[in-house]
Structure formats: structure tokens, C-alpha cells
Amino acid sequence: MVPTLNAIRHSRRHLARWMRPQRRPVAWTFRPARAWIRYQPLGCIGIIAPWNYPLYLALAPLVDALAAGNRALIKPSEYTPRLAELLARVIGRAFAAEEVAVVTGGPDVAAAFASLPFDHLLFTGSTAIGRRVMAAAAANLTPVTLELGGKSPVIVGPDYGVRSAARSIAFGKFFNAGQTCVAPDYVLAPTHMVRPLAVALLREAQRAYPTVADNPDYTAMITERHHARLVAAIEAARAAGAEVLAHEDAGAAGLRKIGPTIVLAPPAGSLLMQEEIFGPVLPILPYDTIEAAIATVNAGDRPLALYCLTHDAALREAVLARTLSGGVTLNGTLLHVTQDGLPFGGVGPSGIGAYHGRAGFERFSHARGIFQPGRFNGLELVRPPYGFVARRIARLLIGR
Template identity: 60%
Template sequence: MSLDTLFMRQHEASRRQPAPDLQARRASLLRLEQLVSRNAEALISAIDHDFGGRSRTETELLEMLPTLRALRHARAHVGRWMRPRRQAVEWLFLPGRNQLRHEPLGVIGIMAPWNYPLLLTLGPLCDALAAGNRALIKPSELTPAFSDLLQRLIAEAFDPAEVAVATGGVEVGQAFASLPFDHLVFTGSTAVGRKVMQAAAANLTPVTLELGGKSPAIVAPDHAIDAAARSIAFGKFVNAGQTCIAPDYALVPAHQLEAFANAVLQHARRTLPDPGRNPDYSAIISPAHRARLHALLDEARASGARVLSSAELPRDDPHVAPTVVLAPGQHLRLMQEEIFGPILPIVPYQTLDEALALVARHERPLALYLFTHQGSTRQQVLAAAPSGGVTLNGTLLHIAQHSLPFGGIGPSGTGAYHGHAGFLRFSHARGVHQVGPINPFETLGPPWGRLARWMARWIGRWQRGG
């Protein structure tokens, strides 16, 4: 079935059929949950094949578990989310009644990335189904085994007028972004996100963009270096750094630069020994991505920056070892581009104001990490360094909270979803006013008489406080 045909089937069904009720939404969410749990082994194997070596445990803990928890959370709460809510009525219109209803948008397009192919495909799908929508999915061409498997599993579990998967390369992705969806979700790079937004604008399609950027990890002087290094190493090297909210660079007090770098590498060597053959350490997705990472390191070395790795691997190895770069120049690509790999630049600072000034030079990031036990420092950094989301004294964990929205700000994205925030994102907030047995506003006229003129003058004086 062609891409246009799939879209039109869903579009027409969304206009012709009534919105799914609570029972239908819960059934769809349960069907999706069973799809994941019953095919876990096949999905893990497909993702491993696409990566050329993807840690099984990472797929289970970072994709399977949060996907299943999101689906269960939505099933448990969607009844409350759907419930119409009474709203206050302006006194001039009493005894009327106001109601707020959240209704499906229609057809949601989901363009998913390769780095977490299961979570970042089915996460937005979960929220779209909870909101009563239909969905068309375009997985990444860099994960062909997973994409083909997902297409087959979705076709077995859902009518194509409800949910369908379209596979293909860049041309299919361009055509997908140009369809007149009721909402389009894209997760990926900022550069591609700009193109997706331009394509969507032609149809006035609203978008949710989950991009990335240079997410900083700030270690305040009061925090223990070893504890911060452990958390930052975890967030940076899980999935070999191929995480949109991975710490992109660390800012540490200048006198602790060496100690911090050594602690990061010690944690990497202890938790991820022999990275070239360690099944718990993921490979880089493609030779082109790996070549880019090596080019970033070559430029850093040529500039005189110190580059230290947890192990020495040949350049043609599908893995890149956990690596730190000490005091890199701000002009380097390493400090200008999102790294998206297991390379951690470590930038020394003299004062916290200096660290915050450096963060402010970059575009607003998708995530911010701060390590401090002082409330004043926490408030200072949160006020001075906007970001999509924040984890304090840890990394990555804000994304796993279903009660918190997840999304970017500025070039790191627009819009947020997850849990109730996702339900709201993929719903239309429809206001309904019911006129009461008496309509006092209409009784004023027209024709506008003395009472109407007196009311207009009285309300005007009252509004002005006179």
C-alpha cells in the first residue's frame, strides 16, 4: 500500500468515524503493550543487528522498560485525562455553563530516529493513541531490520486505518513530512528538523520537534568529584553516547580538571572493560558516524588538546572507546556541534558565573545536568541556563518520569509529550459554552438602549478601577 493511500485511509476514517471511546483507547494501548512484550526477543535481535552490536541490557532497560511503563501509565490514567472539565463562567454570562473537552486531532505522523528506535517510535504512538488519534509511522532507514519487523508487527496488530508503518529512505521521509497530517512528530537532528518544519509549514501542520544540542553537565565546587564523574560517565557512555540527552560536555572547577578526567576514565574502565569486545558496550551505528567522531578527535589533537581514552581501538573497529578531551578550545567542532558519541569534552572554569556564561554561548539545549547540594546554586543555575529538561545530581533520569513533560526549547525542539503532557499535545482543547435559561447579554439589545449604554460605562469604569 502506497504512502499516500495509507494516509488517505487514516484521514478519511478520522473524519468519518466518531472519536474512540475509553474502552477502545485502552484496547489499543493494551494491543501495543502485548506487541512489545510478546515480541521482545525479535525486537532486541533486530536492533542488535542494525547497530552491528547493541547491548541487550541497554535495549531492555532503556527501550523496552520505559515503553511498557508508558503504555501501562497511559492505560491507567487515560480515563481521567479524557473527562470533560467544568470551567468558570464570566459573571456577565451566568447562569450559563462552560466545559473544556480534549478531543483527538486526527492523524498523527511520527518520524522516528535510529538511536532508540523502539522507545522513540512507540513512545509518541502511545500518547497519540491515548488521545484517540490514528498514526502513521516512518522509522529510520538506518535501522532496516527493526523497521521491517515493526511494519509487520503493526500490520498484524492494527488495521492500517488505525496505525501503519511506512519504510524507506530519504525520499520517503521527505514525502512523509509533506503529508497534511493533523500533527507531525519528528525526533532527530536540528538540521533535518528545520527541513521537516519547512515541509510541514506548507500544510499548516503543527509540529513537535525533539532535537538535541549541546547539553551541559555542570559540577559545582561543593559536589564530590567522584560521584559526579560516575553519573556523567553513565549518561555519556550508555548506548555509546548516541543519546539525544547525553551530557555533551562537562564543566568542572579548574583545580579539579585532572581528578575529574581520571575519575571518568576509571569508571569507564571498570564498568565497560575491553570496549571492542564487550557485549554491554554498543557499537556506533554506521561507518560514516564513526568516521565523523574520529575526525572530531583528530581536530582536537591537532589543536593541542589532551585526548585520553579508556582503551586503544583500531579506527576500523565498530566501537569508539570512552574518551575524554581536556580543556578543548571553544573553536573546535567538538565544542560547536552535538557530539552524539562516547566523547566527553571537559571544560575548566574559575567561577560559576564563568561556567554559566559559556553555557549561554550555545543554543538552548535539550537537557541540563547540575551537580550541587546547595539550594542557592541550584536556583542560580536553573534561572540562568534554560533547557528542555533537567536532572539534578544525576543524568538522563528526567526522561523516565511520566509525570514530567519531555521536550526541547528553541533549536533543541518545540513542544513536549510523555504521559499527560503527551495526551494534551495530541488533543484539541475544545471550549464549549452552554447558554443558561436566561441570556442576560442578549437582553441588552440590539437595539442598544439606555441599560446597555449604562452597563458599558459602568463596566468600563470598573475595569479601569474607577
């Protein structure tokens, strides 16, 4: 709720400035003249929201769409039916149906929704479903913004305190039981720090969540299938020889809950290292040099987020200069997402395009270029029939 309200306040505070026409320079060959950009609404924006943050990820893009002057149609996830119904009622009371509306239903409705000829379509969800959404939108040449996911790494510098690192990583990883698109997916730590960090992470998780099964602050997996997938991944890593540290709690499994789990050096080919985890399971990998850590990140798809924990300016610059991710939080996790002054989006398989604040206003606007020549336009002299004046002007323009 708080990030949504902040997004509204931010847009209301800055919208008048965003809307102003922006002057652009005019080449001397076209002067006297004026050139400027005018931002205009695209029309109707489609928003397909996910289940993990169903309110924020429906309303944050709506704020940007409305700020740009558009209408919008929202499709919440079928996994959050009560929130979807509530959102439909609240939106229905606040807006006319032709301004903003909510469509509810299952996967068939979502597929039909993605096939509508929107002026822009924003989807938040998995990379696999994002490909389908993009294919459906392509039939209408509908431009898309895809907020997907991926394996967001944490690189811990050798200078960074173990307790401080554990506190930041545990906050980002175990919030919502890891069901966050920008949650840390794996950690790269200096070899000598791996075990102390794993122990500190488990201790921090136990402090934040003393119990799992009966703890209302600790989230369950969204479905039985998702729960079973992660349980199988943990057991596969253990069977392959990886060490597993877990905050176990009797009765948690029956409630689709998995306690915070740390896996030390799972095999590179395991599910935990090949797919986005999207749950409270955190692999920790050792590295000997920062070059090796950067190489590990760059060997995978470009992630939605990257986290670098270090006070060493040279190490931090090496990571920022030699990796590419959708966004970055330094010496923390998750927090770049809630900054309305920063664009939020992925790159490559982690997403297409960005929104939030001014970036969202521009994403859902058409930047219309406008040119107005002065009363005298010298280039009009260069017109057929081409004579002496036209030749002299042409030589002047090409520098001969």
C-alpha cells in the same frame, strides 16, 4: 522496552482522568453560564522515529497518540531496517491498517512522509533535518513536535564528590556510546576538579566497559561517516593542544567503535565545542565561578537537557533560574526522560513542543472550548437599537 511498557501502564492508569471535561470559570458578566474544555482527537498523527532508540522513540509517541484517540502512521529510520520490518509485522498483527501502520524506506520516503497532510507530525532527530521536516509540514499547515538535540551541559558544583560525579556522568555519556539525544555533551567543572574528574571518568568507563572491540555492551558508531567525523574531531583537538585521555582498544576502529574519550579544554572553535558530539567523546571545561559556568551555557543554543550536580541549594537555584533547557536531571543524568509524569521536549533549536504522559495526551488532542449560557443572558439586553437599558449596562460594565 521497559520505558515503553511503563508509558503504556501510565497512560492506562490515568487516561480516564485526562479525558474528563475540565470546568473553566465564567466571568460574572456572563453568568449564569457554564464553560468547559473537552479534549478530542486531532485525527492522524505522523511519527518519524530515529535510529538510536528505534523502538522506544517510535512507540512512546504512539502510546500518547492512541491515548488521545488518534490514528497513526510511523516512519522508522532507514538505518534500522530489520527493526523497521519487525515493527511493521507486529503493528500489522495488532492493528487494522487504517488505525496504525508502519511505512519503511529511505530518505526519499521520509521526505514524502513529512509532506503528507497529517493532523500533527512528530519528528525525532537532528536539528538540521528537523528544519526540513518543519518546512515540509508548513506547506500543509501541519503542526509539529520536534524532538531535536543540542549540546547538553553538565555543571558540577565545587561541593560535589568527584567519584559520584564521574559515576553519573559516565553512565549518561557512554550508554549507547553517547548516541543519545540527551547525553551529556560537555562538562563544566571547577578548575581544581578538572583533572581529577577526567581521571575518575576514564576509570569509571574502564570499569563499566573493560574492553571495547569485543564488548557486546559497548555500542559502535552508526555509520562509517559518523565514526570518521568523531575521530577527526579528536585529532583536531589534540593537534590544537588539548589533552586527550582515552580508553583505547586494539581492533575497535575496524568495528566503527571509539573507546570512551575525555578531552580537556578543547578550543572554543573546535567541532567538539561547536556541534552536538553524539558519541563517546566528552570535553571538560574549567570554570572559576558559577556565574562563568552559567554564562558558558547561555552563550550557546538552548539545550535539550541540562544536568546540575550539587548539594548546594543556592547554587542549584542559580542554575535553574538563570538557564533554560528542555529538561533537567539534578544529581544524575538522563533520568528525567523516563519520567512519564514529566513533559519531554526541547526549547528553541533543541525542539518544539513536548510529550509523554498527560503532556502527550494534550499534545495530540484538540482542547475544544465550550460555552453554555443560562436561560437568562443579561448581555442579550445590550443589542440594537441601543437605548436607556443598553447605556446603563455598558456603564456598569466599564465601571462608570
